[in-house]
Amino acid sequence: MRPDTPAENVDHTAEAARLERTAGLYPEDAEALLLRAAAHLELSGDRPAATALYDRLLSASDGLENPALIRALKASNLWEYDHEAEARAIIDGIRLTAPRDPAPWVIVAESLESHDELEAAEETFTEAARLLLTDGQEPPASTHPLLYGRHRVRRMRGLPHDAWDTLADTLHTAPVPLDELHDPKRVWSLGSDNPAELAAEISRLRAELGAYREALSRPFPVAVLHWPAPELAELLSAYPPLSSEYPSHETHLATIESSLRELSSSGTGNLGIVTGTVPSYEAFAASEGSSPDDTTLLPQYATTLAARGRAVAWPPQRGAECWCGAGEVYGECHGA
Template identity: 30%
Template sequence: MSELLTADRIDEIGNLGSKSPDPAALVAELVGAVDEGRVADPDDIGFALLVAADILEQAGDLADALTLATRAVAEQPDDNAYARGVRGGLLLRLGRTDEGMAELTALRPLLETNPKSMYLIDELVESGHGDTAMEWLTGALDAILERTRTQQHESEDAQDEAAAMIYGLAQQRHDLREEQGLPHDEYDNLADRLRAASDHALGALDDGPATLLFWPQAEFTALLLRWPALADSYPATWDEHRAQIERALVEASGLGGADLGVVVGTAAGLAAFAEPTGSDPTSEETLDEYADSLDEAGVTAWPPGRNDTCWCGSGAKYKKCCLPRSRD
């Protein structure tokens, strides 16, 4: 029997994508594993199909990409909003505007309740429906602000979630208007005030530094081989490590954090840092001090633009790599 298809291998294929000399072989590997029941975790079947659909889309085969996205929707009946968003975008790009808009419009309420639903805006913009994207962003802001005015007795958690939603929507709308060359309006001014306030608020955060220590895949492996005791401090796989970093940055941003970023560590660098003082490389204090020492060497700012290269070093676009990990 052929090997099982693991989540790590799906990620690896997704990072290769259209850069592979044979993207068709990657699609065949993914779809073949699904068809033959060789996906290690059944919950990853939809994920595998969406990665295959993305490779086909990058190659210009929108019709077959749509077929796979539709299969992904069927494989995730209880949690298929993202797959439906991808399908809606593909329908738009195939000229099936009524169907595509119907799919995305059904998901539109998520913009008022789920901070991870910005992929709906991406699909609209990439399909040439920037005006509709602007309308939806404005409508979501209107709805959330009205809700905060009329529901004065919401829990503290609900208030924090609403504040994070307002911040994210306002910034996305602001960036989109800048791309379209539109003048500032009331919500743009709000976005500027929120961003300025977040700079001040960052200093008061108690949840950790603005810069997080990230280990590239080879270094993550070397780190745990050299100091096995660190296995208790880090996730089981490198993929989970970068997903954890992405989620932590999203949460810090939602709390008002600004000037966020990552610094890249190396096992050799950590050893060299700890050796002169005899520090324990596996202690949290040493790791924090090592991360601080790297700040001066250069911080990779977070988040990158959706179409920019991902911060994790995969070479893939952020929107196709670590951005979706914050939706898990």
Template identity: 30%
Template sequence: MSTSDLLTADRIEEIGALGSESPDPAALVAELVGAVDEGRVADPDDTGYALLVAADILVQAGDLADALALTTRAIAEQPDDDAYSRSKRGGLLLRLGREDEGLAELTALRPLLETDPDATYLVDDLAEAGRAETALEWLTAALDAIMDRTRTQQHESEDAQDEAAAMIYGLTQRRHDLREEMGLPHDDYDNLADRLRAASNHALDALDDGPATLLFWPQAEFEALLARWPALADSYPATWDEHRAQTERALADAAGLGAADLGVVAGSVAGLASFAEQAGSDPTDEETLDEYADSLDEVAWPPGRNDACWCGSGAKYKKCCLPRSRG
């Protein structure tokens, strides 16, 4: 089999972007399903992804029954990574009138809202099936549980604190959007969502007047940065996990606004100190930070889905920072 016959992640993504707007969506579905049937998916890890993209095209075309069949098949193909597929299946069951089955599928996944920053897809599937009130109830309960946990467990590990911060950000933003869609007035969690979004926009603002490149601090450097120059604490979030999540979201937002040639540059404390010393400038000054960023080699964003993530975690982009742009 030649490589030209293989269905790559880039091609799956391209088909997903075309969706039902293609003059022949049935041909796109056939291309995806055919590649799965014939074992022509370049990366076996993308088998479920291909089936879910095909299912989404069918949903857009109004063919919910066939979409359900493909979603069920995606679960069988990749049972060890099936939460997203099961959520989609639950939402489709609800929309097809099989309410007991659909709600049971989604309820089994509900605990993920307290542990997985990406699990707000559960809320989307509930809302799309006409269960917005249930979605809001689940979001609020998950936030209550996480906030209570952060108040009562003061000695959690740094990783646990980072995870809680990412969870709170994603849940408050999705809850805020849902309440706006439902026409509900602001409450305390909505106010928190506004404050967290404002902090995230700090990174996006850095793209407004200069090159579409963001200064990013790898984990060890981020911690060393705030320890050496505490004055920068007001310019960055409290945790590295939130820092990389904000950077990913800012780049995704910029791309959505039409920005091109996006990228990140990785800073180091030693590099910034040396740069500021040579320039005779304050390392905490925004202009110094911008000029320092300009002196660094840029890494293009976004990487390929199967490439190493730009944040330096060593994980594939699709498993690491890509989902953070949906927070």
């Protein structure tokens, strides 16, 4: 449940340094960029440096978007290099403050789970579910990892299914059912000393996760640029030559969806949408020493926004609002 967790075939130290430099250039995006940098440092093995980044964020004078998430990530990281007491204190503090965002709950519960504290992990998942899930309403996509994690831990503990486990089964749409995915024998086989068992399980995991791993091999998504209607009107008023790219706002939205579907059908994963603003685009053009009416700048601008962590994943989760901003469910809007 880490934000933009990097893939394995990346030079993590170099990518962390790049993200830190980018954060310096774009302070408004620093929180998201430094969290990604810390994730790379963890994967590089430099956990103390990752902790230093978390502390840097937590000590910032500007307001943080999600301080509970940062504390949860710090606790998880600390526990991995023998700072258990400090990690536990942070976890207790997070549970006490009861954040309304599912991500910190998932991270601390998974940290407990990874250290074989299954009962405490289940309690944490359940506590979060009681706080964040509303009876009679479909859980938002952001809460699905809570239900999946709770299902996994309960399966490991040999507990019978309850209503939330059944709900998790319903929400899970991948080819492999949760009961099989969370089968204790399957999980334990990854720690087996039997080479045949390990080889068989690794083959299964590769088959299930191959496409996902390929998608994550890029440090940021392949992103398509989206202009909200007021921004597009301002853009075309200021730079009429761009009208050839954007005949109308409706055409612009339809082109975004069709382009993403075409990329997806060709096998491209890790797709996203970035939203442009005229001042940001003008600043980008100035930094490139070019004019904003140069159409070749548009894809470069989109790539830069994606590199700054501004991309929203496409397609949206089931039941989520459409990316276009109309306020309708994606499946009844551009996803229809």
